[in-house]
Amino acid sequence: MKRGRPKGPDPEKIKKILFVLKQVDMIWVSQLARIAKMKESTVRYYLDRYLYPFIEEIKPFDREIRKFLKVRIIRLKDRNVTISKILEFHKIKGNL
DSSP, rough: OOOOOSSSHHHHHHHHHHHHHOOSEEHHHHHHHHHHOOOHHHHHHHHHHSSSEEEEEEEOOHHHHHHTTOOOOEEOTTTTTTHHHHHHHHHHHHHO
């Protein structure tokens, strides 16, 4: 019997992130983390690792300023995306 956390993403965390993203048009990652009551690093990890094909990222500043400000504004490409679609995508791709 294996101990610890099961391999792959936590569906509850994806559910929290999707719930917030479906409520707004665009949001800063720091605000998303605050509203979802998760650590910002966890939200960034899930966005980069599991939700990247389902979100659009808007970088509001020019390249010189972005070196110093790690600001990301994101939104869902499709508001009808579900957790099952995300998990199925990653199973097919082999990330899980």
